[in-house]
Amino acid sequence: MAVAFRGSRGGGGSGLGGFSLRSFFSYRIFVSAMFSLLFIATLSVLFTTNPSTSRHDSTLPTTGNAYVHRTFLALKSDPLKTRLDLIYKQANDHVTLVNAYATYARKLKLEISRQLRMFDELAQNFSDLQIKPTYRESLFESEGPVDEDVLRQFEKEVKDKVKIARLMIAEAKENYDNQLKIQKLKDTIFAVNELLVKAKKNGAFASLIAAKSIPKSLHCLAMRLVEERISHPEKYRDDEPKLEFEDPTLYHYAIFSDNVIAVSVVVTSVVKNAQEPWKHVFHVVTDRMNLAAMKVWFKMRPAGGGANVEVKAVEDYTFLNSSYVPILRQLETAKLQKFYFENQNQAENATKDANNMKFRNPKYLSMLNHLRFYLPEMYPTLHKILFLDDDVVVQKDLTGLWKIDLDGKVNGAVETCFGSFHRYAQYLNFSHPLIRERFNPKACAWAYGMNIFDLDAWRREKSTDQYHYWQDLNEDRTLWKLGTLPPGLITFYTTTKTLDKSWHVLGLGYNPSISMDEINNAAVIHYNGNMKPWLDIAMNQFKNLWTKYVDNDMEFVQVCNFGL
């Protein structure tokens, strides 16, 4: 039941890296659908607070939503406002799509910076309109009936903005709906494959391009899920939080990811191998852009076996703001932003320098990645939680992990060092006196990806404060360069308990020589590295261990060419 993702591998016959008419047409349909929705979306932007597509999404205040919500609750009886309430709810879905559209454009690395700026500006103009004192007073904050004259004036201004939006979309359409661009993406992936074969040395950074250029299938899936929600809003109302979410007697998992198919594989593999699946609770946290898609997926395809899934967005955790979280504060300094995001379009050039490339990959600093340092605050009622990366597959019942005595330590993890490799010296700058004083360069590193955290011990040890202390010191990036492992190694230096290696076998995303015995015996296998199982460049011998948990019966998975 091998799942072959669309792309160059295995497509030698066509001479175009397996590019097929079928995928081209489904792409076209998908793009046109996106544009029709985009138009409605620009209009609906009006009803939400500043849905900026900037990189600072996670720090935007959400108080505006609360305000609108309150207003509508207070004025339920006015039919005009009830209608506004409905539009407002729909608008939220549509804005998701706008953000999706912008991100999709970024991922394709089109010449889009000017257009993206325009869209941001337009969104800003729309929301400025909303907070204009005259409108605010008589339309949004008024206790009495809506003033029709003001409403008409308001409508006119909206229409003007919509006209601009139409022009912009017409212009954008020309750029995006373009076969050449699709070919360019395919060529990139093809080139990566070639490089991998030809030059092992270049492989590491070449595959980073592929890791960054998320395949069309993943975008297609997210879009389909969002469209599904827009067409059937009544089916996808938010449920009340379940009591299970906070029940400390159950087995809780934290999965932080923006990849719907990957998360579904993790959840399915846990549930299928659990002896008592109804006792397992998954806490999925994603970004705002993928929230709707993730929710719709788990509504359409529940985890099964009575397991529970909670889906939230990073933005739902309002305590994670820049006055509390150093990494967000640091991101706000213009210098760092420039460092990471400038010249994204010149990624090809950047491949000349592997480190530089890795540096600029936004994956390395997204808040979603740093959420792992806030588990006790995110789940205040829980005592233990299992942290899983989205590129793992679970092959056994995992409840034994909750029973392991951690000796008062915070983090249960497998060690990864051998010989002189994967020791602290490799991750931290031991030329720096602060590092040299505190840590042993020969200390063995451990792995993220499957960690059992004792949240009570974490609270007692104040590990989050530790993390904050060091992250603050690293503002100039002299202690370590990037990622969450170095600060993790620092934070849990004295509070990590080593687990038996069979709990977590790593390297399926880069190391072709792992023994099959070791893999078959593992409770969790981890595709860390760049050759992810959902990419063309995945290693064939390991791919099936992942694809066998892909939900091939799901209609959108079929439509989006996941399984062929």
Ligand SMILES: *[C@@H]1O[C@H](CO)[C@@H](O)[C@H](O)[C@H]1NC(C)=O
């Ligand atoms: C936004 O408003 C400003 C000031 O009114 C205007 O100059 C600008 O062209 C508008 N931008 C868009 C995209 O509508």
Ligand SMILES: *[C@@H]1O[C@H](CO)[C@@H](O)[C@H](O)[C@H]1NC(C)=O
């Ligand atoms: C930021 O989060 C802290 C708690 O972590 C909270 O006390 C504070 O009010 C928040 N600030 C803003 C501006 O939301």
Ligand SMILES: *[C@@H]1O[C@H](CO)[C@@H](O)[C@H](O)[C@H]1NC(C)=O
């Ligand atoms: C790549 O770098 C070279 C030299 O630094 C420059 O001339 C060229 O324009 C760059 N190419 C792109 C696509 O940025």
Ligand SMILES: *[C@@H]1O[C@H](CO)[C@@H](O)[C@H](O)[C@H]1NC(C)=O
């Ligand atoms: C390591 O720390 C030293 C001392 O602060 C500093 O001079 C050096 O630039 C750092 N190295 C890196 C690669 O940041």
